[in-house]
Amino acid sequence: MKNTRSQKVLEAVRQSRVHEVKSWPHLFEATLNGTKKHDMRRASDRDYNVGDFLLLKEFDPKKGTYTGRQLRAKITYITSAEFPCALSAQGLSEGYCILSLELQSE
Numbered sequence: 001m002k003n004t005r006s007q008k009v010l011e012a013v014r015q016s017r018v019h020e021v022k023s024w025p026h027l028f029e030a031t032l033n034g035t036k037k038h039d040m041r042r043a044s045d046r047d048y049n050v051g052d053f054l055l056l057k058e059f060d061p062k063k064g065t066y067t068g069r070q071l072r073a074k075i076t077y078i079t080s081a082e083f084p085c086a087l088s089a090q091g092l093s094e095g096y097c098i099l100s101l102e103l104q105s106e
Contacts, residue, residue, distance in 0.1 A: 028069065031103065037100065037101055049078075073101035
């Protein structure tokens, strides 16, 4: 039986992952209000892929606790030394990536 286009889309959705990550208050707020549309992360920690989601959990480093606020963002593009843009091969250390994000409504 051949996969239809809608079946392929459903398979892709099922394969996406949600990565729970800490986000410091000033970075969380900038992402929440839409001025920050990217996130730099260690790529070696996780297997990030376009179509995956970040669950950003606000973390207060001064108190060492989570605030309880969180938001969800879809990874729309990944720039890294492995998959570079014009300067990222020289500008990004191996093992790090910049994730382009699209904020998702809850």
